Amino acid sequence: MAALIKATNITKVYHKTSVPVHAINNLSVEIAEGEFTAIVGPSGCGKTTLLNILGGLDQPTSGTVMIDGVDISRMKDSDLIDFRLHNIGFVFQAYNLIPVLTALENIEFIMLLQKRSRKERVARAKELLEQMNIADKADHRPGELSGGQQQRVAVARALASNPRFILADEPTANLDSVSTENLLDLMARINREQKATFIFSTHDQRVMDKARRLIRLVDGAIVSDDVRS
Amino acid sequence: MxxxxxxxxxxxxxxxxxxxxxxxxxxxxxxxxxxxxxxxxxxxxxxxxxRFHTGYIQIHKKGYWDDKVIDNSMPMDTSVIQSMTRVPGVDAYVPRLESFALASHGTQTKGAMVMGIDPEREHQLTLLKDKVVEGRYLTSGDEGVMIGQGLAEYLKIGVGDTLVLLGQGYHGASAAGLYPVQGILRFPLPQQNDQLVYLSLPTAQWLYGADNMVTTVALLIDDPDHTEKIVRDIRSQIDMEEYEVMDWKELVPExxxxxxxxxxxxxxxxxxxxxxxxxxxxxxxxxxxxxxxxxxxxxxxxxxxxxxxxxxxxxxxxxxxxxxxxxxxxxxxxxxxxxxxxxxxxxxxxxxxxxxxxxxxxxxxxxxxxxxxxxxxxxxxxxxxxxxxxxxxxxxxxxxxxxxx
Structure with missing residues (x-):
């Protein structure tokens, strides 16, 4: 299967107080459409940096990142924002919903940025809330939802733009075990039924157990890449 | 959203x-x-x-404002007056003949500013009648005078006494006359209170030998905010080689x-x-x-x-x-x-x-x-x-x- 994401020889060097820190070290990886992949490793191994680079939030010091044949590693800031909007969904560790908008409006917001009609936005947002089993929370603001519910809204928001893939940075880090289990089941189902591509960064064993591919990082380099049946 | x-x-x-x-x-x-x-x-x-003195707009013979002498007066031309009053926003006109004279009573003499006015029209513009503190207000047929309270006190003159006016008339003629005081006026401004003498317009024209002449035509207008437009309209209606039209900003630049x-x-x-x-x-x-x-x-x-x-x-x-x-x-x-x-x-x-x-x-x-x-x-x-x-x-x-x- 052709690679959806192809990162080649990427390096990321931070100059912290003039001492260079190699967060990513000449790393190459390919991810195909429909994968359910977890990037794992100890703290500071470069998981988040790799995710940021794959998601176009950060640019590599060297190397290229191709998404669907488009090189995003040297893209202009405004083009990159548009590219992210239409191609990448994000789920953050701290949910990062807009606190003054309701669950429905948070999901709608992404589609508003895509300039979709109000009718279409509301219909899609409601459909996603149904899928996430939180339709009854549509009019609740994030502050009125539990962590698990907020993260479901965040997943719905990530899916709302019909992205090519979804990046989730430690999505279960702030959740209890029941919420984690529910969220993982939900994402696995979406991956299975809708062929949505998920890439996680995590050090949560429960996430690793659900992932069909495990990329293990140490010191900014891949030390193992296991695909499970 | x-x-x-x-x-x-x-x-x-x-x-x-x-x-x-x-x-x-x-x-x-x-x-x-x-x-x-x-x-x-x-x-x-x-x-x-x-509002209470110059009016928002004045018309004079060209050059009068720079050299305020009676020889720079102008005839009361009815066609010019009509052209001015036809301009939208002009409510009424107020003619004046202004000059100077020595005012005297008994042994006291003082320089005075003499204003020949149309009493009714003048009241419309400056509410002059309201300033009468003694005696009565002039009518257009009166041959007496009204004087400022300060001047009256200086000359030691009262209502019913006779005021002597002596000055230079139109084209070098001498101007002299005796006028009974009909009213005393009180002005807030000391310059006005100590200097002004009012006569009816025909009486002043007679005094100065300036028959049918005026030095100033002040205009009563509907709204001060329309001043500039009215000035523009009047300037387009009358011969600007012969007359000058001034708004209040030019009349009181200070x-x-x-x-x-x-x-x-x-x-x-x-x-x-x-x-x-x-x-x-x-x-x-x-x-x-x-x-x-x-x-x-x-x-x-x-x-x-x-x-x-x-x-x-x-x-x-x-x-x-x-x-x-x-x-x-x-x-x-x-x-x-x-x-x-x-x-x-x-x-x-x-x-x-x-x-x-x-x-x-x-x-x-x-x-x-x-x-x-x-x-x-x-x-x-x-x-x-x-x-x-x-x-x-x-x-x-x-x-x-x-x-x-």
């Missing part, structure tokens, strides 16, 4: 937003009151000086200069006020930006273009400004309307002093719409300037760094 988002965002920190809006409200309220008093005082100054000078100091005061409020507003925007940097980073990360985010923040700042301005105007409006209808009177001693300058001793309040629109412009201008900081910050922020906070 952007409007909803902006509106909800500004109420995230309810207390801070309220303080910001209240500070704008207070600034607008204070500025409106200050400007209303200032513009109101200018209106009064203009009214006292122009008044215009005084107002302009005072206006500058008033504006400086306003800008100081706005500067103080501006720092308060800036503090709010600074905090609002600092505590939302992470959120801004997330919004850009998920696909919100920077200019949209900048627009959203500007909308929030604009909303707070609009609320502050509207509240300020709504609060100031009843205050200004009340004081416009019921001006504050000066305390007695100060009032008397003010009256000696020919001013009515009141703090007048203006309701000129420009008072309100200018405050709105000033606040919006500040909002635009101050929104520069969050806009700059959003433009410069790095998404990953801001989300690491």
């Amino acid at each position: 952007y409007l909803t988002l902006a509106y909800r965002n500004i109420w995230r920190n309810r207390r801070r937003t309220l303080i910001t809006i209240l500070s704008i409200t207070f600034a607008v309220l204070l500025a409106c009151i200050m400007r209303s008093m200032q513009l109101g005082s200018y209106d009064k100054m203009i009214e006292n000086s122009v 008044l215009v200069q005084n107002i302009e000078l005072d206006n500058v100091s008033g504006r400086i005061m306003l800008w100081v006020l706005y500067l103080v409020i501006g720092f308060g507003m800036f503090g709010t925007y600074l905090m609002m930006t600092a505590e939302r940097i992470y959120e801004f980073g997330v919004m850009i990360a998920v696909g919100m273009r920077r200019f949209r985010l900048q627009g959203l923040v500007f909308l929030e700042i604009l909303m707070m400004s609009v609320m502050g301005v509207l509240a300020g105007i709504c609060l100031s409006l009843p205050v200004l309307i009340y004081f416009n209808k019921n001006p504050i009177r000066f305390p007695e001693e100060v009032g008397e002093m003010v009256e000696t300058f020919g001013m009515e001793p009141v703090y007048a309040f203006s309701l000129d719409p420009v008072i309100f629109t200018n405050q709105a412009y000033a606040i919006f201008f500040m909002a635009i300037i101050l929104s520069g900081y969050p806009i700059w910050k959003i433009q410069r922020m790095k998404v990953v760094e801001s989300m690491r906070l």
